[in-house]
Amino acid sequence: MGKKVALGICIIIILPLLIWLVYLKPGPSSVSYPPYDLTAISTPFDTAGSVTLNWFCLEGDNDSAATFPNYNILRSQAPEGPFEGIGSVGFEYPRATDISRQYRDTAVVAGFSYYYKISCDLQGETIESNIFGPISPVMAAEAAKVEVPVDKSDIMVFPPTQLRVFDTPNDAGGSITLEWKVSASDAAKSLLFNGYDIYRSTSAEGPFEKVGETTGGVSDVDRQVKTLRDGKDIINGQEYYYYVAAKWDGQEANSEIAGPAVSRQQWFHTGRGVSLVLLGILIGSILYFINRAKAGKELFIRKIAGLEAVDEAVGRATEMGRAIFYVPGIQDMNNMQTIAGLTILGRVAKLTAEYETKLEVPVSRSLVMVAAREIVKEAYLNAGRPDYYNDDIVYYLTDDQFGYAAGVDGLVIRKKPATVFYQGAFFAESLILAETGNSIGAIQIAGTAMPAQLPFFVAACDYTLIGEELFAASAYLSREPKLLGSLKGQDLGGKLIFLSLALIFVIIATIGAFSQNAVISDTIQRMFNVN
C-alpha cells in the first residue's frame, strides 16, 4: 500500500513539474547580446571634430587574438546606405585585453550626419553590426588639458546603451527595474569611471530629476548588463521615463530615454511555483498520514538501533545493582528535542519500574522537572509499581549551563551509575558530561539533534540516536498520531520525492552532459531555482 501511495505521489508531482517546465518563462533577460553593440560619440576635446566608435568584440577575439581577422568600419550618410569602408582595426586596439574595440574617424566634417556599422569576416561568414546613427561630430571648444593617452577609452565617456525599464516582476509594487548595457568606459574598467546616475521623469519630455546613482560594473557578466531597481517613491500605476548617465572624470554621457514603465503589484510570485507544488505535496502527505494515524491505521516504523539498546542497558544496571541516570538536556519544554527526550524517558522509567532498578533524573529547568515527574509517575503506574515511585527520582539542579554540567558531573562520580542516558538538546556541556560518564565506565546512550554536539556523543557514547532518529524514536514509543503521521509524511512526501526526483533528473542530466547538450542541465537547474 505504502509503495503505491508513494508511486502515485511521485507521478502526481512530476506531471505538473513537466507542465511547468513547458511554460517556464525566461527571467527578465530583455537585453539581447547582438554582436558588436556599436555606439559612437563625437570625440570630446577634439578641436578638429571627429567621431569615435566603440563596439564589443566578437567571441574569440580575446582568446585567439593573434589569428583574429580585422574589423572593417563602414560609413554612410543615410541609414539605408550605401556604406563604404573607411578603415579597419585589429584586435590590439585600444588594448588586446579589453572587451571592446574602438576606432576614431577623423575624415568627417562637423555638422554633417553619419551612420556607421562594423563588419568582420569570420571563417567565411560576414558578421555585421547594428547601424548606429545619425551622429554629427562637433568641434570641441578646447583641447584636453592632459596629453591624449594611447588608450582612447581613457579620455572619453561612452553612454550606456540599450536601456530598458520595466515593472519589477513578482513584487508588491513600488519599484521599477532598469537594465542597460554598460558603457564602454565602464567595461574597460577605466579608473576614472565614476558610476551611473539615474534620471527619472513622469513624461518623456521631462523634466528629469536624478533619483539615484550606482557604481560601475556589471550585474550579468555574460550579457555585460547592469541591473538596478529604482524604489524611490514610486507610485503604482504612474508612468515613468528614465535615462541613465555614465560618469567619467567630470564628463557625463546619457543613454537614450526609455519608457514608459508602470509599477504594479502582482498577485502571484511566478518564480515560486515549483516551491508551491512540492511544498503542497509535502504538506498534503503529512496531513494525510496524521489523519490515517488518528483513524487508528497501523503505520510501520523501522527498528532503531539505539532503542533496542535501552532494554539491554537497563538490564545491565539491574545485574550490577547500580542506578540509571537520565539527563534530558538543558533546554526548556518548548524545545521539540526535550519533548522527544521525555518520551524516551517514559520508556526507560517503565523498564526500571519492571526491573526495580534505581532511576535518577537531574534536570535544569523547573518546567521540565514537572513534566518529567508526570511521565515517570505514569510509567511506574503502568508497570504496576506505583509504590516504587517518589518525587525524588526527578530533581532540579540549576538553570546555568556549566553549573548544571558540574552538578551532574559530581553526582555521576559519586553514585557511579551503570547506565547514563543523554536525550534532548545539548550544547557545549555535552562533552563534559560524556567524558565523566565514560571515566566511570558507564554504558552511555545519547540522542540529540544538535549538529555540533553529535560528533562528541558518537565518539564518547555506546549508542547515539542521530538527529531525526531521536524524533523517530519518540514517535515510535509514544504512538502519538501527530508524531507518527508527521514522520510518515516526511518520509513519503519529502525524502522519497527527493530521492526519486534526484534519481530521475541525475540520469537526465548525465545524458545531457555526455551528449554535450547544455540546455538539458540548464533547464533542470532552472526548474529548481529558488526565487
Added chain:
Amino acid sequence: MDKFWERLLTIDRRVIFVVIFLALSVPIFLQIGLPIPVTREVQVLYDSLEDLPRDSKILVSCDFDPGSEPELQPMAEAAFKYFVENDLRFIVIGLWPQGPIQGNRAIEDIDESDDEYIVKDGDTLYFGADLVVVGNDTAWYGIDFINLGFQVGQELVIQRMGTSFEATFPSDRRFGRPQKEFPIMDGIYRLADFDFVFNLSAGYPGTVEWVQFAVDRFHVPVGAANTAVQAPLAYPYLDTGQLSGILGGMKGGAEFEKLVGHQARATMFMTSQTMAHIFVMLFIIVGNIAFFATMKKSDRRGIRE
C-alpha cells in the same frame, strides 16, 4: 605493563589541563612563520570582494559576541582594512546585541591615526574617531562607513530589511541621528540595494539565516566568516552557490589575512593552533591505546557494531 596503562588511563584530568595550557602558551612566545595555503572557499570570498566595483556598499553583519572574538575579530579587522583600501563602503549592523560593539572595536583597532588630529585639505582638522586611516587610505564616518547598531528579532530582522531598510535600522550609533542624514545611506531602501553582505557569524542568528533570507529571498550575495564550529554546516551552501565564500575559524582568518595582505593575529596564532591539534590527536591516540590495552581485563563491553 598493564599497570602502566591503567595508571595512564586514570590520570587526573588537571594534568591534561596543564599539558594543553603549556602546549598553547609556549608557541605564543615563538613567532614562527608557517606556510598558509589558501583553500578554495576563502579564495571564492576574496574573488567576490575583488569583483565588487569601487564605492559598492557592503552590509557587514556582526553576529557574534566576545566568546568568539579570537576567531572572528581578526577576520573583521582584515575585512575592514580591505574595504578601506579598496574604496568599498560598509554599513555595520548586528543581529546579536554584542555585534555592533565588536564592529566598533575592529574599526578602532585598524585605525592607524591613533585618534590624533589629521590635517586634510591644508587646514581642516578632524578628530580621529570620525576618520579611519589605513596606510594611505582613509574612510569617513557617515560617508564610507557607519554603524547602525543592533536590532532584535533574529531572522525576522533580515526579512524586514528586505522590504524596508530604514524602518529596520532607523538611526546610527555614533551620533544617534536618523540614518538618512548620512550620505552613505543614499540609494539604500531595502536589502536588495546592497551589493554584498559580509556576515561574521558565531551561531543563531547567523549565516544560515542570512542565506535563507538575504540570498534566497532577496538575492544579495552573502560571504560568511564563521567560527570553526559553524563552518562545516555552511559548506553545503557554498556548493550550491548560496554562499559566496566561507572563512572557517582561525585558519580561514589566516588565509584571508594572507590574501588581503595584512598578516595579523590569525596568522600569528596558527603556531599555537597547530600545536593544539597535534596534542589533541596525541591525546586521542594515547587514550585509545591505553583503553584497548586494558580492556580485556575489565568488564567494560566496549566493542559493538
Added chain:
Amino acid sequence: MSSEFGIWLAAFFTIGIASFLYKDNPLYKFCESVFVGISAGYWAVALFWENLITKMFDGLGISYSLGLWPEKGALQDIFSGVWNWNILHVLAAILGIMMLMRLFPKIGWIARWPLSVIVGSTAGLWMITYFQSNFLSQLQKTVIPLFDIGRINELSEIGAVMAEQGRSIPLDNYFAAYLGNLVLIFGTLAGLVYFYFSKEHKGIFGRTAKVGIYFLMITFGASFGYTVMSRMSLLIGRLYFLFSTWLGFVN
C-alpha cells in the same frame, strides 16, 4: 605589564573563571554570578536603546513630540489623517507587557498571547525558508551529471600549466572532475536512506543505509575536527590577552 585598571580587572575575571579548572570554588562562583548579572543587564540596556526607543518612542512619534527626535512618527501621521501601520506597534507593546505577566504566576497564562505571535511568525517563516533553502536548493545541486565533464576537460589544461611549473595536478582537481559529483549525489541519497524510517533496512536498501551512516560519520569527523579547532582558538585568544595585553610579555 599594563598600567590600565580595566586590563587588570579583565585579567582578574579571566583568572577567576579559569580557576574552575582546578575545582568549583567561590572565586569562580563569584565571577560567574557577575557574568550572569552583567549579561542580563547588557541585553536589557541594548534592547532599551535599540528597540524600545527606536521602535516604540521614535516609531510612534513620542520622541518627536518631546523634541528628542527630528522625525515624525505614527501619531503625527494619524492626527494629520494619514494611515501609518506603525500605530499598530501599540498593540505589540500591549502584547509585550502581557509577556511580562509571566512574573506573576496567577495571571501568567496571558503570556501565551504574545508567545503565540512569536511561535506563529517563526512557524510561518521557517516552513517556507527551510523548505526553499534546505530542500529545494539542495535538491537543485544534487540533480547534477554524474561526472563533471567541464572539469574533466579542464584537467589537461591545468596539467599543462602545472607541468611547466614542474608540479603534478593536485588531488583536489582530480577528485572534483571524476568523483566529486558521484560523492555528492550518492552520499546525499545514502544519508537520506539512513534517515528513512518507513522501510526496514534490508537488502540493497539496507546496504545503502549502511554506506549512508559512514558518510554521516565522515561528516561528524569533519565537524569534530572543526569544533576542536574552534575551542582551541578561543583559549589561544585568552592566553594572548594574558601574556600580551596584560603582562606585556609578547607584543
Added chain:
Amino acid sequence: MRREIPLILTGIVGITFFVQFFVPHSPMRELSETFSDWYSIISAFAIWLGGLNLMKISFEKVYKKDKDWFFAVTTIVSFFLILIVGLFFSGGRQYLEQGSGYDWLYRNIYSPLSATMFALLAFFVASASYRAFRARNAQATVLLLAAFIVMAGRTPFGDWITVFLPEGWRLSNLSNVIMNYFNVAGQRAIMIGIALGIVSTSLRIILGIERSHLGGE
C-alpha cells in the same frame, strides 16, 4: 480565552507569513511587515522578562538566605550596575560609543568573562580527547580518522607528516576533499531531514495540532 485566542493568533500570523511568500500583492506585505515589527518588540519584552526573572529569583535567594545568597547579591549588583550606567551615564542613544561607561564595562568585565567561559571548553575538549573519545566500533573509528585528517590537514602539520607524497596530494588536499565533498554530502542529508522536520512541526503549530508550546492544561 486561555487556549483559543493563542491558537487563532498563531494561525493568523503563521498563515500570513506563508501566504505572503507567494502573494506579493498588498495587504500581505504590510501585514507581514507589521508582524515582523511585533515580533521584534515582543522579543525585546521577552528578553526583559529574562532579566526580571533573574532578579526575582536572586531576590528570593537573598530573602530566603539560600546557601548561595551572597552570589545572588553579586548578580543583582552587577545587573543594576550595567543597567544604570547604560541607561543614564553613557550618553543616551550614543551608548555604544567608545569611551562610554557602558563600553568600559563591556570591555573590561563582560568581554573577558564571556570569552573565558568559552575558552574553558578547550580544556574540556583536551581531556575528553584523552579519556572519552574511543574508536569503540567501526563507525567511531571512521569518525576519528576523518577528524584526524581535518585537524592535521587544516594546519601545516598535516603536510609535514605527508611530505613524502607529491605536492598536491598531501593531507591538506585530502582534508579539502573531505570538507568539500564528503562533508557536504553528509551535511546535506542532515539538512534535508531537518528541513522536513521543521516543515511538519511548523505546519502542526500553525494548524493547532501541536500545542506543546502553549504549555500543559
